[in-house]
Amino acid sequence: MMAESKFSVLTNGILKQNPIFIQVLGMCPTLATTTSAENGLGMGLATTAVLAMSNITISLVRKLIPDKIRIPAYIVIIASFVTMIDMLMHGFVYDLWKTLGLFIPLIVVNCIILGRAEAYASKNNVLRSFLDGLGMGLGFTASLVLLGSVREFLGNGSIFNYHLSDVKMFAMILPPGAFIALGMLAAFFNYLGIRRSKAKKAAK
Amino acid sequence: MRDYLKTGITLMVITIIAALVLSVVYTIVEEPIANAELGAKLAAIRNVLTDADSGELLIAEESIPETASELAEFEWFPEGFTASEGIIYQAVDSQGRVESPAYKFLKDDGSEVFVAIGIAVGYGGDVKSMAAFVKDSDGVHLNGIKVLEYSQETPGLGANIANDSVQKRFYPIDSQGLQKSIKVDKDAGVTPIGDQIDIRKREDGIVTVSDVMTGATITPRAVAFSLNAISEFLEKAGVR
Amino acid sequence: MATRLVFIFLSAILINNFVLSRFLGICPFLGVSKKIDTAVGMSIAVTFVMIMASIITWLLNILLDMLSIPFLRTIVFILIIATLVQFVEIFLKKTSPALYDALGIFLPLITTNCAILGLALLNVQQNYTLLETIVNSAGAGLGFALALILFSTIRERMELSEIPEPFRGTAIALITAGLLSMAFMGFQGLVKL
Numbered sequence: 040m041m042a043e044s045k046f047s048v049l050t051n052g053i054l055k056q057n058p059i060f061i062q063v064l065g066m067c068p069t070l071a072t073t074t075s076a077e078n079g080l081g082m083g084l085a086t087t088a089v090l091a092m093s094n095i096t097i098s099l100v101r102k103l104i105p106d107k108i109r110i111p112a113y114i115v116i117i118a119s120f121v122t123m124i125d126m127l128m129h130g131f132v133y134d135l136w137k138t139l140g141l142f143i144p145l146i147v148v149n150c151i152i153l154g155r156a157e158a159y160a161s162k163n164n165v166l167r168s169f170l171d172g173l174g175m176g177l178g179f180t181a182s183l184v185l186l187g188s189v190r191e192f193l194g195n196g197s198i199f200n201y202h203l204s205d206v207k208m209f210a211m212i213l214p215p216g217a218f219i220a221l222g223m224l225a226a227f228f229n230y231l232g233i234r235r236s237k238a239k240k241a242a243k
Numbered sequence: 244m245r246d247y248l249k250t251g252i253t254l255m256v257i258t259i260i261a262a263l264v265l266s267v268v269y270t271i272v273e274e275p276i277a278n279a280e281l282g283a284k285l286a287a288i289r290n291v292l293t294d295a296d297s298g299e300l301l302i303a304e305e306s307i308p309e310t311a312s313e314l315a316e317f318e319w320f321p322e323g324f325t326a327s328e329g330i331i332y333q334a335v336d337s338q339g340r341v342e343s344p345a346y347k348f349l350k351d352d353g354s355e356v357f358v359a360i361g362i363a364v365g366y367g368g369d370v371k372s373m374a375a376f377v378k379d380s381d382g383v384h385l386n387g388i389k390v391l392e393y394s395q396e397t398p399g400l401g402a403n404i405a406n407d408s409v410q411k412r413f414y415p416i417d418s419q420g421l422q423k424s425i426k427v428d429k430d431a432g433v434t435p436i437g438d439q440i441d442i443r444k445r446e447d448g449i450v451t452v453s454d455v456m457t458g459a460t461i462t463p464r465a466v467a468f469s470l471n472a473i474s475e476f477l478e479k480a481g482v483r
Numbered sequence: 484m485a486t487r488l489v490f491i492f493l494s495a496i497l498i499n500n501f502v503l504s505r506f507l508g509i510c511p512f513l514g515v516s517k518k519i520d521t522a523v524g525m526s527i528a529v530t531f532v533m534i535m536a537s538i539i540t541w542l543l544n545i546l547l548d549m550l551s552i553p554f555l556r557t558i559v560f561i562l563i564i565a566t567l568v569q570f571v572e573i574f575l576k577k578t579s580p581a582l583y584d585a586l587g588i589f590l591p592l593i594t595t596n597c598a599i600l601g602l603a604l605l606n607v608q609q610n611y612t613l614l615e616t617i618v619n620s621a622g623a624g625l626g627f628a629l630a631l632i633l634f635s636t637i638r639e640r641m642e643l644s645e646i647p648e649p650f651r652g653t654a655i656a657l658i659t660a661g662l663l664s665m666a667f668m669g670f671q672g673l674v675k676l
Contacts, residue, residue: 222657
C-alpha cells in the first residue's frame with residue numbers, strides 16, 4: 040500500500056476531512072468566534088499555530104508515552120502550548136493579543152487538536168504530523184473565515200469591516216444565527232458532496 | 244498497583260516538564276508584558292487627560308508621564324483609605340471597585356484632575372476603565388474614559404465596548420449627572436435619541452448605548468458600575 | 484445575598500445557558516443527543532464533574548495565586564478535570580456497563596468538554612465566592628442537561644420525519660439548535676441583578 044504523498048496529507052485537512060464540516064469537531068470556538076470574518080481569521084491562525092506545534096511535539100514523544108495516560112498527557116502538552124502562545128502574544132504583540140484575548144484559552148478545548156493528536160500525530164513521523172496539523176489548521180481557518188464572513192455580511196452588511204450592504208439581520212451575530220448559519224453551510228457542503236457522488240456513480 | 248504508580252509518575256513527569264518550560268517562558272515574557280501594559284496605561288492617561296470638548300490636553304504636554312517612575316509621582320493616596328490586594332475602594336453596592344493607586348494631576352489654573360481605574364464584572368470577567376474627573380469651580384465632572392480591559396466579553400457583542408464611538412457615549416458628564424449616578428439607558432428606562440443623547444448624558448448621567456451595543460447590556464453596564472465606583476470614591480475622599 | 488444566588492443560578496440555566504448562549508459544550512450536545520437515554524446519562528455525568536471540578540479548581544486557584552504561578556492555571560484545571568472524568572469512567576463501568584457502552588467515546592471526551600473548563604475559568608474570572616461557584620456550577624450543569632435533553636427529544640422525533648437529503652444529520656441538528664437558542668433568548672431580562 041502506497042503511503043500518502045506529503046502534499047495530500049496537507050490538503051486532507053482542507054477539503055476531504057475538513058474538521059468543521061466533515062468531522063464535526065471544534066464546534067465551540069467555531070460558533071463563538073465567527074461574529075466577523077476578522078475574528079474568524081484571528082482564531083483560525085492562533086489555532087493553526089497550536090495545532091502545528093502540538094502535533095510536532097506529540098509526534099516526537101509518541102513512543103515515550105504509555106498508552107494508558109496518553110489522553111491526559113496530550114492535554115497537558117496542548118494546554119502548555121496554548122499558555123505559551125498566550126504569554127508570548129501578551130508580551131510581544133500586545134494589540135493583537137488584546138483583540139484575540141478571549142479566543143486564546145478557548146483553543147485548549149478545541150477537540151480538533153486532541154483529535155489530530157490521537158488520530159495522526161501519535162502514529163506518524165514528525166514531518167507528516169506537522170503537515171497534518173498545518174492542513175487541518177488551514178481547513179479550520181478557511182471554514183471559520185467563511186462562516187464569519189456569512190455572519191458578518193448578513194448581520195452587519197460588511198466583510199472584514201468593508202461595508203457592503205445595508206441589510207442587517209442582527210440575529211445572525213447572536214447565538215441562534217451562529218447555529219443556523221453553520222447548519223445551512225453544512226447542508227450546502229453536503230449537497231455538493233451528494234452531487235459529486237451521484238456524478239461519480241453515473242460515470243461508472 | 245505498580246501499573247497505576249508507573250502511569251501516575253509518568254504523567255507527573257510530563258506535567259513537571261511542561262511547568263518548567265512554562266516557567267522559563269514566563270520569566271522571559273514577564274518584562275515585555277509589564278512594558279506593554281504600562282504603555283497601554285500611559286496611552287490611556289494621555290487619552291483621558293484630553294478635554295472632551297476642546298480636544299486639548301488638560302495638563303502641560305511635558306507633564307504627561309512617559310515612564311513608570313514619572314507616573315508614580317502623580318500617585319494620590321487620600322486620607323482614610325488603605326489599599327488591599329490592589330483595590331483602594333469597594334463601591335457600597337459592591338458592583339464596582341477602584342484600583343490602587345489613583346492619580347491626581349494639576350491643571351495650569353490650579354484645578355485638580357483625578358484619574359482612577361474602575362473595575363466591575365462584565366459578561367465573562369472584569370471590565371476595567373480608566374476615567375478622568377476634573378474638579379473646577381463648577382464642581383466635579385467626568386472628562387473622559389478609556390476602557391482598558393474587556394478581553395472576556397463576547398466578540399462582536401460586548402467587545403464592541405472597545406470602539407471609541409461607543410466609549411464616547413460615556414463622557415463628558417456634568418456634576419449633576421454624576422450626582423444622579425451613571426446608568427445605561429436600558430436601566431434608566433428611557434431611550435434618548437438625537438440631541439437628547441448628549442443632553443441626558445451630561446445632565447442626568449444616562450448613557451445611551453442600546454443603539455450601538457444592541458444585545459449586549461452587561462458590558463456597558465459594567466462600565467457604568469465602575470465609573471460610579473470611582474465617583475463614589477471621590478465623594479468619600481471629600482473631593483466631590 | 485440570596486437573591487444574588489438565585490440570579491446566578493437562573494442565569495446559568497436559562498438566561499445565559501451554557502450551550503445555547505455561551506457556546507460551551509457543543510461537541511457532546513451534537514454528538515450525544517440522538518437518544519434521550521444517553522442524553523440523560525451524559526447530563527448527570529457532566530453535572531457531577533462540573534460541580535466537583537469547580538469546587539476543586541476554585542480551591543486550587545487560591546493556592547496558585549498564593550504561589551504566584553497563575554500561568555499554570557489552565558494546565559492544573561484541565562488535569563483536575565481529566566482525573567475526575569477518569570473516576571467517573573471507572574465508577575460507571577462498575578455500576579452501569581450499559582450506560583458506559585452507550586456513551587462510548589464521549590465519556591472520556593467529557594474532559595475536553597469546553598463547558599467544564601469554561602465554567603471553571605468563569606468562576607475564577609468573575610471572582611465568585613465558593614458558595615456562588617457551587618450555585619453557578621449546579622446551574623450550569625442543569626442548563627446543559629436542559630438543553631441536551633430537550634434537544635434529544637426533538638431529535639428522536641425528527642428520526643421519523645422526511646428530511647431533505649443535504650440536511651440530514653448535522654445540518655438539521657444545527658438549525659434545530661439555532662431555533663432552540665432563539666427560544667431561550669426569550670429569557671433575557673428575566674431576572675435583573
